[in-house]
Amino acid sequence: MNSELRIENHPILEFKRGKRITFQFEGNQVEAYENESIAAALFASGVKVLSRSKRFNDPRGWFCGIGKCCSCLMRVDGIPNVRTCIVPVREGMQVERQGQRAKLPSHSEIHVEREEMNVRVLIIGGGPAGLGAGTTAGTLGLGAVIIDENPNPGGQLIKQTHKFFGSQEEYAGLRGFEIAEIMYREFKETGGVYLNETSAVGYYGQKADGRHLFIAYRRTRDGYTLLEISAKYIVVTTGAFENYLSFPGNYLPGVYGAGGVQTLMNVYGVKPGSKALIVGAGNIGLIVGYQLLQAGVEVAALIDALPEISGYLVHASKLKRLGVPIYTSHTIKNARGEESVEGATIVQIDENMKPIEGTEKDFAVDLILISVGLSATNRILAQAGCQNLYVHEMGGWIPAHNEDMETTVKGIYLAGDAGGIAEASTAMLEGRIAGAAIAQEEGCSINEIESARKTARGELWRIRKSEFLKNIEEGKKKCHQKWGEVKQT
C-alpha cells in the first residue's frame, strides 16, 4: 500500500479504517480499505486521472468529491457513469475508465429490486438540515425517513474538523464531525429511519389524495433497490455544491474543490498533495487551508480576487501566524502540468479586476483548491414545480419559501443551503423549523411545537444579527414576504 499518501498521524483525527481489501483497476490489483470511496482508494494508490476528455484526450480527475459534479464517473463492475467519489470500494470490484462513450448495460445485466414505501415525512439529504428536520419531527411524534446518497450520515459535517461557532443550541465549540455523530444519534433516538447510499431519482407528481410520489434507488451488495416512495410531506435538504472557476489548465487533476479535498483528507485520511495553492479567502478556503497544514500539506499561498478576505479574521489569523501568505487582489492566471498539476501562476489585479502585467508569481504546487462560493442543489424543487424568487441578497434565484420553510407547493419544505447559501447553524435551525411546521400540520401537541419552533426561530434571527449574516437576514425576510405573491402565480 502506498503509505506516503495515507495520513497516519493527525493532530485532531483518528482514522478508523475498514478491513484491508483488494480490487481491480484496469487489470491491476489495488489495495484499499473497506468503506472508503473508490475515488479515494484510487487516489491513495496514485491514480489521479479518472477519465479523458472526449475531444482532446486531456486528463480529468474528480472535483467536488461529494457526488454532485460528475467529474469522477467510471465504469464499475460493468456499469458506466458510477460516481466513484461516493460509492464505497468493495472486495473484488472491477473499476475502469469508461472511454469515449459509456455503453449502457441491458436490464438483464443489473439486478434491480423494487420496493414501495409509504411515509409521512420524507427528507432528502442527511446533513445538518435534514437531521435537524427529522429529529424535530420525530420528537413531536412523526417518525421521518431520511434518504442520502453518501455512505456516512451527517452530510458535509463529517469532514469539518474545526470547532463550530454559535451557541449551545447549535452545538457550538464541538467539531463538525462530532456534531454529525450527535445529530445522527439524536435522529435515530426519535425512531427515524436513515437510508444511506440512496440517491434521489426524481419527483413524480402528486396523487389524487395529495401525497407526493418520489423515486430513489439504494445501492445494495448485489445491485440496486428502486424505491417508490409515497410521502405526505417532503423536506428537501440537498445542500450545495462548489462553484467552478475558469482559467487555463483548470481541467487538470489536482484542481479540486476545497470541500472535495476535505472529504479526501478528513474523512478518508488520504493526503491530497504535498503543496497547495488556495483560490478564495472566504471561510471555506481559510478553514481548509488550516486543515491542509494539519494533514501535513504545505500551503504555498491563499489568494482572493477581492481587495480583502471575505471570511472571518480569526480564521485568516490562524493561517497567517503559521506563516501562510495571503494575497488579496490576486487571481489565478493558469495551472500547468501534463497529467496533473505541477505548478500555478497568480497575478495581481487592479480595481477593475484586470491583471497587472509583471506582477505574476509562480508556485510549484501539485494541488490547487477552488473555494469561490457554493451553488444550491435545488433541482428537485424545480422539478416539483416550486417557484423561484430572485433575491439579490442571497446571490440570485432561490426557491421561494415562507417562515415555516414551506415552498410554493403544499407539503414540500426545504431547509439549509438548498434554500439559499448560508452556513451549518442556519441549516440545523431551518431544519428544526420545517420539522415543527409539519408537526403542526399533522395536529401534534401544540405547546411542544410552539416551543420547538420558537427556540429555533429565535436562534436563527439571533445569529443573523451578525454583520456577516446581514445579507441572509435581509434576503430571507424578502423571500418570506414575497412567498405569498409567487405562490399565487
Next chain:
Amino acid sequence: MKKEPRQLGYLPLEVIEKKIALPSEERIKKGPVVIIECVEDIPCDPCVESCRNKAIIKDSLTAAPAVDYEKCTGCALCVAACPGLAIFVVDNSREDKALVYIPYEMLPAPQKGDKGDALDRSGKRIGSAEVEQVRKEAHGTTVLGILVEKDLAMTVRSIKIPEKSNG
C-alpha cells in the same frame, strides 16, 4: 499605504491596542490574564460558557467579547474553548521570561522542553520559544504554555516546533 487587517488577514498589534480594551501593564505583571483577539461580530459564545468566573462578557451573541480583568484568573480554559483559536493568556509575573498560553492543533505533538521559533501574528520569527506546559483539552485543542523573552509577551502568538527525527 498601510494595509487594513482584512487585507492582511490578521490584526497587527497596533490595531489590537486600539480596538481592544487590553489589561493594564500592571495587571499583566501581576499574573496570567486573558487576551481575546476577537473584534468581529461572529455569532458565537463558547468563551462566555467556558469561564467559571464570569469574566468574559458578551452583550449579545454577535457582539465582540469584553473581559473583566479583575475577575480573570488566567486559567486558560477559554483558550481551548474558543472555536476561532483567538484567545491567549499572557503571564509576565516571572523574573526571567514571559509565559504565553496559545491554542495549538498541529503536529509534531509538542512536549515540555521542546524548543522552537516564536512567531508573531503575521507568522514572522521574532525569537525563540520553549514549551513549558502542555495541556491536552477536550475536543482536541492543546493549550501550550510557551516561554519567551519578556518583551515578546504581546507579540508572540504561535510556535514552530521542528520535526523530530525518527529515533
